[in-house]
Amino acid sequence: MASEADDAPRNVSRRDLFRTVGSGAAAAVAATPLAQSTALAQPHLAGVAQLEALETLTAAEADTLEAICARLIPSDENGPGAAEARAAHYIDRALTGPLRPSREAYAAGLAAIDVYAQTSKGATFVKLSPRDQDAVLTELENGVATGFMPSAAAFFNLVRTHTIQGTFCDPYYGGNANFVGWDLIGYPGLRMAVSSDEQRMRVPKAVRKSAYDEAMFTPKGSNPKGDDHGHRP
Amino acid sequence: MAIDLKKTDVVIVGLGAVGGVAALPLTWAGLEVIGLEAGSWLTPRDFAPDELRNNFRGWPQAAQKANSEIPTHRPNASAPYSPRFPIHPMMNAVGGTSLHYWAQSWRLNPWDFRVVSETTRRYGASRTPKGSTVEDWPFGLEELEPYYDKVEHEVGVSGQAGNINGVIDPRGNIFEGPRQRGYPMPPLRGSEFTERMAAAARKLGWQPFPGPAAINSVTYDDRPGCQYHGFCNRGGCHVSAKNSTAVSTIPKAMETKRLQVVTQAIATSVTVDDKGGRITGVVYVKGGREYFQPADVVLVASYTYENVRLLLLSKSRAFPNGLANNAGQVGRHYITHHTGNPVTALFPFELNNWYGLPAQGVAVDNWADDNFDHSGLDFIGGGNLWVYSDRRPIAAASMSTFGKAPLWGSAWKSFIKQNADRFNVAYLQKTTLPYEDNYLDLDPVAKDPMGLPVIRITADHKDNEKRLGAFIQDKMAQWFIEAGAIAVEKGPTGTMGPSTHAYGGTRMGDNRATNVVNRFGFAHEVPNLGILGASVMGTSGAHNPTLTAQALAWRTAEHLTENWRTIAGNG
DSSP: OOTSSOOOOOOOOHHHHHHOOOOSSSHHHTSSSSHHHHHHOOOHHHHHHHHOOOOSSSSSHHHHHHHHHHSSSOTTTTOOOOHHTTHHHHHHHHHHTTTTGGGGHHHHHHHEEEHHHHHHHHHHHGGGHHHHHHHHHHHTTOOOOOOOOOOOHHHHHHHHHHHHHHHHHHHGOOSSSHHHHHHHTOOOOOOOOOOOGGGGSOOOOOOOOGGGGSSSGGGGSSSSSOOOOOOOO | OOOOOEEEEEEEESTTTTTTHHHHHHHHOOOEEEEEEOOOOGGGGGOOOHHHHIIISOGGGGTTGGGGGGOOOEESSOOOOOOOOOOSSSOOSTTTGGGTOOBBBOOGGGGGGHHHHHHHHHHHHEEETTBOOOOOSSHHHHHHHHHHHHIEEEEIIIOOSSEEEEEEOOOOOSSSSOOOOSSSSSSOOOHHHHHHHHHHHHHTTTEEEEEBBSOOOOOOTBBBOOOOOOOOTTTTOOOSSSSOOTHHHHHHHHHTTOOOESSOOEEEEEOOTTSSEEEEEEEEEEEEEEEEEEEEEEEEEEHHHHHHHHHHHHHSSSTTTTTTTTTTTTTTTTOOOOSSSSSSEOOOOOOSSSSSTTSSEEOOOSSTTTTTTTSSOOOOOOEEEEOOOOOHHHHHOOOOOTTTSSSSSSHHHHHHHHHSEEEEEEEEEEEEOOTTTOEEEEEEEEOOTTSSEEEEEEOOOOOHHHHHHHHHHHHHHHHHHHTTTTTTEOOOOOOOOOSEEEEEEBBBOOOOTOOSTTTBBSSSSSSTEEEEEGGGSSSTSSSSHHHHHHHHHHHHHHHHHTTTTHHHHHO
């Protein structure tokens, strides 16, 4: 994946991601060595996570959101970021359900950021260089960007909160793909029983699984072979 | 028209932490009990270790009665409303919030029962803050001790005793009042981090100890010990090691065949007879139909906000301002426990706080209640210092950057990569007094989907609580620094909006002009109406309320069984 080292313009749109890694699940999970080992351990997760629809966002909205997420938690020398975690995909899915009350805020905010980018930097957000994208986002964060209701800072905080959720949530929800978020912060993963030794001040080896890899938490009607969580909405 | 049901001995409104306890002594004594519960049964399969669902989406509250009647809040009668909470802090289910609470199961300390008299004796009457409506409880700790003991054993509480019949054990809380025997289970184990904190406290000359929890540390009542998996905070227990009433006292009561549980039943009013002297039963809605459940005695056992709300909604000719409210005391003496003013510490090494639970921690009570001399201080009361092992990924990534990094981008990412497991937030519970102008009433505008008004909280922290908060923060910061922290951050006081620690509104006391219920928990104005929950408590103490509310519930239920003919009025 593109790294932060080169400062070249980088549009992390969904389409580009597919172009990079291929549209098939096999190619996608081979994108990083980590994903490869995860795929061996969790074939059903890896197999499902790569198919994405846009359930609520328009393609243009999704492109802009992808670009924002990629700057909030960039891919850089510290590893994959929100783009690889598929945080924007998480947000798109969640906007159909638990985050539905924020759908209008996304519609208005994503439109406003393009207007503001065009006015202040001469191009829509996805077409700006990472440096200019960061400048626009800083102006949102500081509340000085215009054209947002109720405020640019409120929209910034909304997207930041959801991008963090999408990067660090259980991968069942369509984010934290291949556990890149959990790896970033060194979360040693889900253990249903934790020993005294595993609570020493020495983080144990990471376990990579979703809560819903535990059969007791999935509906009885879900695929008994375990190659599909039955969780696609 | 409500459908009339067959009369029963006792109706309990709400089968949560307190209603679920009261059902046991009642049914053991042979009474027929119907428990009305707004939620449903949940099982271990419902308790997935899922941070997003449990901690950010408020499962299962999101689709519940409680969530349809979230209280509004304003700091004072002329202030604008605070933003409305999106999710109620409590949940409905058989077992109620005892399913997903932190399960810290503290007894109050002796001082909490005698705040006015002890403050006057030690410092003079002028030291009780002006405007506070605090009273001594109608009895002391010694009266409640047998009931604490019963609940600790029937619900199941693990912990380390500090005072058995006056013999002090420094492994436990040396400031606790005398208890007749130890806990039925040893305390939850420590983690290396909490042991490190305990060692630092000892270096400061303080007496650290493991806190009590309604969580099995070993197999108890045929249920296993805690697995320490890290999802106890707003999560139910997948192995039933957390002793909610749904797995402890309620099943025991059901074994008698005298407890009938009616789920998804929403109580809308408690009715009185034509003369207005006695309760006749409860009206509830279930499945879109209205029912009337007659009973000799009604025990209102929902949460503080819902107890007050149900009384205020139950208007009649005899009680035009709400049931048992002719003295105008329903909703008064309200307290949102002061758990604000947090302290967050940053360490230069990893803590491995990824596993554990909020109840797995180390406490210091040296600065709680009146355990230290307040002569030269400008407040009364104190705080419990609590440090524990509990961390999940989304919360970890949302950590404070201590002013050392921006909040996004590569520099932020680098910061959380290094520090996500290097911070700890202490939990500081502090004495909070009731005041004349902190109260609950019905909101004139906000309503639930049935069109019934929700509770409005009018309350704000006063000077005593703010000064106390700053004092406790200093102590906590000192403790973290002693343990090796390189930065500490002190958080704001916070508001008195909806809370998991809400007290008062139906206060207990002998004076019927200032209290709703008598010393046994029955309404001064209506003899066969009992009220259970922290809504009867007149002081908060510096510790979690649940065990005290449960001990009071057991005591009220036992009083009823011993005085059945008098209270039920059918002798």
